[in-house]
Amino acid sequence: MNQPLLDIQNITVEYPSKSFRSKPFRALSNVSLDVRAGECVGLVGESGSGKTTLGRAVLGLAPVTEGKVLFRGQDIAHAGRSERRELASDIQVVFQDPYTSLNPSRTVEQILAEPLTVRKVPRAEASKRIQALFEMVRLPADSGNRLPREFSGGQRQRIAIARALALKPQLIVCDEPVSALDLSTQARVLELFKDIQEQTHVAYLFVSHDLEVVRHISHRVAVMYRGDIVEFGDGDQVTSAPRxxxxxxxxxxxxxxxxxxxxxxxxxxxxxxxxxxx
The missing domain is CATH 1.10.287 (Helix Hairpins)
Structure with a gap:
């Protein structure tokens, strides 16, 4: 079998206590998970289960006390800032709240151009890429000159997805990306995620508290409870006949x-x- 794109091996995440007499808070304990290229792995659990912490550990936003986070075989658990900047081309994130994840003072074109400018993509090529992103996430071609506040919640999340896709990553960590949307908008955005994956073969680590949401998008599903994965397997089996x-x-x-x-x-x-x- 081919090497997983993302291979999380026995990681533990601890946060220091506010009191020197208390033990550190252990958010994750000896957790293992893998994501293959082009695959969507759903990570589901109630609030406080540790699922968001696991996503943050992959992104370098949570301290990995023990274990490894392998991306294409390289341990990135303790990658420094410069390494993380390089990894940004391959690992991106879509956050939960489209209202706060976009800079309200910048136009949509400026938001999408920023990661391309950092990578020194020529202006003409960047402009062409932005127009392709609008088409991919099904936004009007004239969206570039508008501010985020001029869009609905679902459209803002499409902008956030376009930003994540700008550098053509291999993996996107999706942190509750539809939970702030109404049900009909959720369904449309989930279908968009599926269509994008079919077109680009990008992999998703899809974090959600909703088993029904991950059922519709995930090839495999992992269930977290109190900082540990208690079930991991085929998406249909886990979401329809859980053990x-x-x-x-x-x-x-x-x-x-x-x-x-x-x-x-x-x-x-x-x-x-x-x-x-x-």
Whole structure:
């Protein structure tokens, strides 16, 4: 089997305590995960499970105390600033909130041109690339001269996706990229992510609290609980017939349109919770 594009090996992330008498807070404990080229791996869990911390560790934004984060076989867990700048061409991120992730004082063209300018891409080539990005994320061709506030939430997230794609990365860490959007907009943006992956073969580490969201986009799904991965496997299997009790609780917590089925799910979730607390 080919070497994974991203190979997280037994990493631990600890944050120092505010009091010298207290032990450090351990956000992740001995976590392993891999993402293959062109693949989407969904990382799902409730708030506080550690899923966002794992994404931040890949990006160099969380301290890796132990273990390795291998990207194309190179350990980047402790990469310095200059190494991280070089990695920016290959690893990008789409954050949760499109309202705060874009500079409100810059036009969309300036936002998209910035990473290209840093890489010293000639102006004519950069302009051509920006127009191609508008087409790829399905924004109007005249979007460049407008400010982010002139767009809807879904359109702003498309701008953020275009910015992440500007340098043609191999991996994008998607940190809850649709959770701030309404349901209909979520569906359209998820389809956009899938179409982009088919066109570019970029890999995603897709972080979400919603099992239904990762079901629609992920080839494989990892489930995090209290800083550990408790289930990892084929996306259809994990999201439709989960084996771990925690994943089962996430599954039964997802709403369905049928009132009778919803009532059965609620009863099953209460049963699992009661077993956990017994």
């Amino acid at each position: 771990h009790p925690y994943t089962q609780r996430l599954f039964f917590a997802a709403p369905v349109a049928d009132p009778e089925a919803q009532a059965q799910r609620r009863e099953e979730r209460h049963r699992l919770l009661a077993e956990q607390n017994a």
